[in-house]
Amino acid sequence: MKRTLLLNPPSFQDFDGGAGSRYQATREVASFWYPTWLCYPAGLIPESRVVDAPPEHLTVDQVAALAKDFDLAVLFTTSASFHHDVETIRRLKEVNPRLQAGLVGPQVTVLAEESLAAAPQVDFVARREFDFTITEVAQDRPWADILGLSYRTNGHIHHNPDRPYIEDLDALPFVVDIYHRDLKLERYNIPYLRYPYVSIYTGRGCPHQCVYCLWPQTFTGRRYRVRSVANVAAEVRRALELFPQAAEIFFDDDTFTANGPRARELSRALAPLNCTWSATARVNTDYETLKAMKDGGLRLLVVGFETGDAQVLQNIKKGATLEMARRFVKWCRELGIQVHGTFMVGLPGETKESIEASIRFACELDPDTIQVSLATPYPGTEFYEYCRERGYLQDHQLVQGMTGYQQCVVDYPGLAAADIFQAVPRFYRRFYFRPRYMARALKVMLQDPDERRRLLKESREFFTFLFKRRQCREDQAQAGAGCS
Numbered sequence: 001m002k003r004t005l006l007l008n009p010p011s012f013q014d015f016d017g018g019a020g021s022r023y024q025a026t027r028e029v030a031s032f033w034y035p036t037w038l039c040y041p042a043g044l045i046p047e048s049r050v051v052d053a054p055p056e057h058l059t060v061d062q063v064a065a066l067a068k069d070f071d072l073a074v075l076f077t078t079s080a081s082f083h084h085d086v087e088t089i090r091r092l093k094e095v096n097p098r099l100q101a102g103l104v105g106p107q108v109t110v111l112a113e114e115s116l117a118a119a120p121q122v123d124f125v126a127r128r129e130f131d132f133t134i135t136e137v138a139q140d141r142p143w144a145d146i147l148g149l150s151y152r153t154n155g156h157i158h159h160n161p162d163r164p165y166i167e168d169l170d171a172l173p174f175v176v177d178i179y180h181r182d183l184k185l186e187r188y189n190i191p192y193l194r195y196p197y198v199s200i201y202t203g204r205g206c207p208h209q210c211v212y213c214l215w216p217q218t219f220t221g222r223r224y225r226v227r228s229v230a231n232v233a234a235e236v237r238r239a240l241e242l243f244p245q246a247a248e249i250f251f252d253d254d255t256f257t258a259n260g261p262r263a264r265e266l267s268r269a270l271a272p273l274n275c276t277w278s279a280t281a282r283v284n285t286d287y288e289t290l291k292a293m294k295d296g297g298l299r300l301l302v303v304g305f306e307t308g309d310a311q312v313l314q315n316i317k318k319g320a321t322l323e324m325a326r327r328f329v330k331w332c333r334e335l336g337i338q339v340h341g342t343f344m345v346g347l348p349g350e351t352k353e354s355i356e357a358s359i360r361f362a363c364e365l366d367p368d369t370i371q372v373s374l375a376t377p378y379p380g381t382e383f384y385e386y387c388r389e390r391g392y393l394q395d396h397q398l399v400q401g402m403t404g405y406q407q408c409v410v411d412y413p414g415l416a417a418a419d420i421f422q423a424v425p426r427f428y429r430r431f432y433f434r435p436r437y438m439a440r441a442l443k444v445m446l447q448d449p450d451e452r453r454r455l456l457k458e459s460r461e462f463f464t465f466l467f468k469r470r471q472c473r474e475d476q477a478q479a480g481a482g483c484s
Helices: 036-044 060-064 082-095 106-110 112-118 131-138 175-182 214-220 229-242 260-273 287-295 310-315 322-335 352-365 382-390 417-432 435-447 449-479
Strands: 004-008 049-052 072-076 100-104 124-126 149-153 156-159 197-200 248-251 277-281 298-306 338-345 369-374
Touching: 004 036, 004 131, 036 049, 036 072, 036 131, 036 175, 049 175, 060 082, 072 082, 072 131, 082 100, 100 106, 100 131, 106 112, 106 124, 106 214, 112 124, 112 149, 112 156, 124 131, 175 197, 175 229, 197 229, 229 260, 260 287, 287 322, 298 322, 298 352, 322 338, 322 352, 338 352, 338 417, 352 417, 369 417, 417 435, 435 449
Parallel strands: 004 049, 004 072, 072 100, 100 124, 197 248, 248 277, 277 298, 298 338, 338 369
Antiparallel strands: 124 149, 149 156
């Protein structure tokens, strides 16, 4: 068995691009998701080690110094960080020339041939779900026999057949054991989750057809495969034993509520554990499921509203309506479920008017918190093909090269990339500077000292983000460079 390093590599400062992040960028408020995908093979490979460089603030030199202790290094890469990650492999091999190094993640799943051709330092790529692919590499099986592997031999690139998606997810190890072994809980923070939190997947894949969503289209598939209720409940119990300081469990499935009866059954199984938990959801979730989840300990739902324009909702194949969103928020408010709403600007068919409609809609819904992102056309998604075929792609660099902040890379007729970019801070200001929201936040801060400290800290980080983002844009404009 090869001594294996599973690495979420260094990148931009405070860059959240690891194996678990929905989109890869430096965040407006410091946020770090668990490298959950790397922790599954770590639990299958004896004497492996997971190193999560960004939240540990490790440099490339510090990570490279680890190379001498391993035979195999596996790095999770993204479209935004690919070139940084290849450079990290080069440094690892300088320290240990005998090291075998491979890449995993959606980027190299979609562009396996191109990634290997562009990076001679990389020995192999594990496509799609890589849990057992990497385990077999670590077991030193012949590469020609390993499903899901693309690799270089004698100057030629070979692609083995795809590995089927894992059907028996209960066969995988508990990631919380690897969290406890290799990670520090307090390094991980998401603004809308209670601190510190623990993240777990209860299933993989999503049955919905959203054109922009990276993971189901490139990595996990458009079918929701789930762990048994007993298996999930057992891992939650294990997490509570290992991390008594944890304030919350977060179920980070693509869509936790995609299977309503199963969500209700799992909620009933969690109720006796008396733990606080949050999850992802869609606006088509029925009242019965929401109530069962609340009764089972649910605190908050992360919900993708995306837009306030009915036509844009149709364009992105969201399978939802504005009225569904209104009803969903009404039910959550009645049940006492908090809502973190996510929105995007720059989706197919976006106009200045539709952006304004989205801002008004967010204010009307009035979720507890929001996140506003630039719509990003990742390779392998329908959104990417839509933009490429119509010539809407302005740039292939998804983040600004010095900071890691998101760039707007789409430029529509009648709606320039600069207009879309500027809509993000305007969206945030219009939502958070409303008297209604500010009064609510003040009430929370007066009642809860922990929330007061959290909100004040996040406010400072948020305003710093807006200032740096604006400064970066102005500096580039003066230098004649592209918008970041």
